Amino acid sequence: MGEDAESPKINHTFLRDYVTEADVISTVEFNQTGDLLATGDKGGRVVIFQRETESKGESEEVGETGDSGEYNVYSTFQSHEPDFDYLKSLEIEEKINKIRWLPQQNAAHFLLSTNDKTIKLWKVSERDKRPEGYNLKDEEGRLKDISTITSLQVPVLKPTDLMVEVRPRRVFSNGHTYHVNSISVNSDGETYLSADDLRINMWHLGITDRSFNIVDIKPANMEDLTEVITAAEFHPHHCHLFVYSSSKGTLRLCDMRASALCDKHTKLFEEPEDPGSRSFFSEIISSVSDVKFSHSGRYLLTRDYLTAKVWDLNMDKGPVETYQVHEYLRSKLCSLYENDCIFDKFECVWNSSDSVIMTGAYNSFFRMFDRETGRGVTLEAWRESSKPRAVLRTRRVYTGGKRRRGDVGVDSLDFTKKILHMAWHPSENIIAIAATNNLYIFQDRVNPETQAQ
Amino acid sequence: MEVSAEAKRIMIVALGKLYSSRTQRGGLRLHRSLLLTLVMKSARDMYHAAQATTGSVASGCEQQHYTAEPHPELQGPAYPATGKPRISPREEVVGPPTGAEDKENLCPTGPAQHSRKRRGKAAVEPDFLPCKKAKLEQGSCPQQLAVNPLLMDYAKCSSELGAPPTPMPLQRAIAAC
Numbered sequence: 037m038g039e040d041a042e043s044p045k046i047n048h049t050f051l052r053d054y055v056t057e058a059d060v061i062s063t064v065e066f067n068q069t070g071d072l073l074a075t076g077d078k079g080g081r082v083v084i085f086q087r088e089t090e091s092k093g094e095s096e097e098v099g100e101t102g103d104s105g106e107y108n109v110y111s112t113f114q115s116h117e118p119d120f121d122y123l124k125s126l127e128i129e130e131k132i133n134k135i136r137w138l139p140q141q142n143a144a145h146f147l148l149s150t151n152d153k154t155i156k157l158w159k160v161s162e163r164d165k166r167p168e169g170y171n172l173k174d175e176e177g178r179l180k181d182i183s184t185i186t187s188l189q190v191p192v193l194k195p196t197d198l199m200v201e202v203r204p205r206r207v208f209s210n211g212h213t214y215h216v217n218s219i220s221v222n223s224d225g226e227t228y229l230s231a232d233d234l235r236i237n238m239w240h241l242g243i244t245d246r247s248f249n250i251v252d253i254k255p256a257n258m259e260d261l262t263e264v265i266t267a268a269e270f271h272p273h274h275c276h277l278f279v280y281s282s283s284k285g286t287l288r289l290c291d292m293r294a295s296a297l298c299d300k301h302t303k304l305f306e307e308p309e310d311p312g313s314r315s316f317f318s319e320i321i322s323s324v325s326d327v328k329f330s331h332s333g334r335y336l337l338t339r340d341y342l343t344a345k346v347w348d349l350n351m352d353k354g355p356v357e358t359y360q361v362h363e364y365l366r367s368k369l370c371s372l373y374e375n376d377c378i379f380d381k382f383e384c385v386w387n388s389s390d391s392v393i394m395t396g397a398y399n400s401f402f403r404m405f406d407r408e409t410g411r412g413v414t415l416e417a418w419r420e421s422s423k424p425r426a427v428l429r430t431r432r433v434y435t436g437g438k439r440r441r442g443d444v445g446v447d448s449l450d451f452t453k454k455i456l457h458m459a460w461h462p463s464e465n466i467i468a469i470a471a472t473n474n475l476y477i478f479q480d481r482v483n484p485e486t487q488a489q
Numbered sequence: 490m491e492v493s494a495e496a497k498r499i500m501i502v503a504l505g506k507l508y509s510s511r512t513q514r515g516g517l518r519l520h521r522s523l524l525l526t527l528v529m530k531s532a533r534d535m536y537h538a539a540q541a542t543t544g545s546v547a548s549g550c551e552q553q554h555y556t557a558e559p560h561p562e563l564q565g566p567a568y569p570a571t572g573k574p575r576i577s578p579r580e581e582v583v584g585p586p587t588g589a590e591d592k593e594n595l596c597p598t599g600p601a602q603h604s605r606k607r608r609g610k611a612a613v614e615p616d617f618l619p620c621k622k623a624k625l626e627q628g629s630c631p632q633q634l635a636v637n638p639l640l641m642d643y644a645k646c647s648s649e650l651g652a653p654p655t656p657m658p659l660q661r662a663i664a665a666c
Contacts, residue, residue: 126516233519
């Protein structure tokens with residue numbers, strides 16, 4: 037690797053394309069219907085995109101069903117501000133760690149957004165009518181002179197330009213000592229969980245001054261600490277089940293019916309370590325960065341530094357499928373440790389039918405694996421190589437053998453271009469990929485790709 | 490030999506990262522600190538294992554890299570045997586790396602037993618001053634140690650292994666950051 041003519045890419049991104057730290061996208065999430073897509077960034081802002089439903093006259097796709105599929109900005113608001121913990125003299129970052137939508141119950145949409153410490157519930161509602169014809173106020177809202185009023189009228193609602201209002205409805209604060217890494221809405225529609233490094237709390241959406249601690253792995257002596265919680269999620273259908281992952285690479289399934297405090301797991305999912313592959317960095321690369329239930333609720337998808345694994349809830353001895361995301365990095369772990377990349381937390385997602393899984397990598401690459409064939413494909417989210425409506429071409433990282441045109445050498449990979457956050461539409465083949473400060477939305481018009489790598 | 494050199498490098502880098510994480514926005518990240526500590530422990534164990542196996546062959550050339558004397562005799566002014574005072578080029582790396590801001594978020598290995606005193610970012614207390622709680626678990630060590638609290642842990646652990654530890658001088662660690 038690296039003996040080719042390609043010189044290592046010098047990262048000129050900073051000069052050519054100045055990215056404000058605050059604009060870096062830190063989370064992406066579709067709502068349950070897929071009509072809305074929310075992104076959160078490091079600056080504490082949330083941007084909501086809405087899918088256009090009217091088919092445009094000049095749609096060029098043949099056979100297109102009603103939806104043009106374009107997502108346009110629907111609303112933007114500042115969710116969290118930088119904060120300060122005076123007791124500990126610590127800054128609290130405003131970066132949005134996670135956004136989760138609530139199932140829609142009426143015309144308004146609700147979402148939860150969280151930074152390191154505080155979770156907020158936001159109500160997103162539309163207003164497209166306004167009352168006109170007040171008796172005591174004029175059009176601008178100024179009080180009328182009573183002597184000029186000669187008759188009474190009933191105010192009527194008149195259509196007006198669409199206005200999207202976002203208001204904070206609840207603020208769930210002071211629930212966490214450590215940094216919140218996950219939130220997950222329960223299928224009961226009333227509660228949600230929030231997880232930090234050592235504890236998981238359950239909240240009721242209507243109650244902000246109390247939360248119920250359901251997992252606490254903090255040891256009596258912090259010097260005995262050996263693992264932390266890295267992600268947590270409720271089961272999609274069973275409101276009493278949730279899973280949490282740890283930095284040791286284990287998954288714990290907990291049943292809230294068993295006891296009030298779910299420190300003792302109902303099931304522990306662990307893969308025995310391969311002693312042959314032990315290195316200095318074994319602990320770091322085995323830390324699970326994301327865990328997701330499949331839509332069916334039967335499987336779990338986890339991501340650690342080099343692999344993505346599918347687990348069957350009925351089998352705790354090990355994963356049923358393991359996908360190598362970027363195995364070529366295994367020999368580079370020392371440099372990745374020095375430049376901090378080894379600590380990157382990649383997310384992973386299921387497609388709507390649980391037949392394809394997707395996760396991110398470096399160099400603006402992301403990977404999709406077809407579970408049926410076991411084959412993976414590498415795609416790129418990079419402006420210069422994808423024009424709107426162009427077909428995404430598959431990419432390859434050169435790891436030996438015959439080198440094809442367009443292959444990228446491992447030493448040429450740009451490790452500053454990492455795809456950490458992504459989302460898959462709940463029912464269609466539309467994906468949203470966050471690449472630093474850019475959001476890419478890709479749609480599949482035909483079928484899921486099944487090309488060989 | 491390569492293993493021990495790599496292990497040493499990894500430990501130095503881990504120390505540097507732990508130090509710099511104190512000044513990171515958002516406070517100490519527990520997960521990251523834990524992983525760094527695990528890497529350091531792992532590297533330290535491998536380093537000592539490599540040292541033990543290579544034994545006297547290595548010790549001859551390795552020792553000259555170290556300016557410290559064997560463990561029980563470590564004292565403040567004697568520690569940097571080169572005679573240079575223990576200076577830190579950057580203020581923020583002085584003092585216990587994690588004990589300062591957040592007791593709950595302490596680095597899990599070691600600093601807890603030292604200096605509960607809150608130290609601000611600009612604390613310049615030199616390391617060669619004796620720590621108040623420099624108490625070791627092995628035998629008799631009445632002298633107060635000037636070893637940085639983070640390194641205390643592997644000094645402690647090394648004694649459990651039985652091999653005489655050769656802690657890195659702090660200025661090497663800082664230089665590598």
